[in-house]
Amino acid sequence: MLRNFDYLNESKLRRTQTRLAIAAAIVIAAVALVPFVAISQTVTMIEPGFGPALVAVHQAESVGATPNEIASLVALLNKALELNEDALKLNGPGEAQNRIELISQVDQTLITVQGQATDLTALASHRSYTNKVLNYVWGIIAAVVGTVLFAFTVSFYRNYRIKRTFQMRITRK
């Protein structure tokens, strides 16, 4: 009876030791594999108007606005980004008013970009269409000029041959 009791105790002890060893191994593995836990900084939030402003700029580009024309819009967008970043830095309780002012400036700048991009789209679209038509017209003009040159060349060559024929001397062999 006593032996049985001792055997049970030993068996329980071994099981407990095994469980503890497994738990310890899991904890050690977890600590070793992921020793890196850092609090993520918040990613800068930008005003929702940037997307539509960018879409307007893309439209202007797609219809043929030149890089110089686009550069002024990009400068405005970068200014809006800087204002946005400045606004996000104002977190203090006394800075709320300044922050609101800066955000309203950001919105205003983005509206300006959209307006200018729309105007530029209309202008560039008209210019691209005119250029396209002009290119095809130049093609027709080049074909006409080429044909006239061909006709003159053929005519000149024929006259030359006739002249040469009359200048020939017939000699007896």
Added chain:
Amino acid sequence: MSFISSQDRRTLITVFITLLIICEMVAYVANTPRPREQFFQVYVLGARRMAADYYPNNDTNLGLGEPVTWYLGVTDNMGSVQLVSIRVKIGNQTIKPPDDQQAIESPAPVVTEYMRVLQDNETSEMPLVWSISDAISVNGSTRILVLQFNNETYRLQDCSASGGHNFRLIFELWTLQADTDTFQFGWVAGGEHRVAWLQVWFNMTAPRLA
């Protein structure tokens, strides 16, 4: 009476039509924009604007307050204006880097980010002067507490590596999706999602004792 014989007229008409077809084809090619590969380029250069000398005295073991000067650049070759953001993350040896195949960002925490609107073919390059302002050693593990980037202070929590070895700064390129007004990791070109990222390793073997 005609100045040109009927045979000459036929020849001239044939020449004109042939020239017209050739000239209009040239005009069509001139009017049609050529397709091009769309991509971004991201780079980090050392203090002398070269892919070398990333650390003072070429020693990757940094000390507290030791300034490191890099140049962080991004080039837009997307054929259009893009709003890009370079997210700077800090990691150690075990944290996952970004996944190129699946276009998944690294789970490492963001320390800071730099945003810029770029024109097509434009490169934006900015100096990045950074240092570890505070780090402590706890049970053989070095924990970076404060980082400085361009005179801005960023506090980190439990950012540690065993023995202070193999920390890394990860630079990920994010772009603004104009239609949805949200940032995405990488960009979409030709129906494919592509990513660009960099990492630079360093050690912090001289922390203060906790």
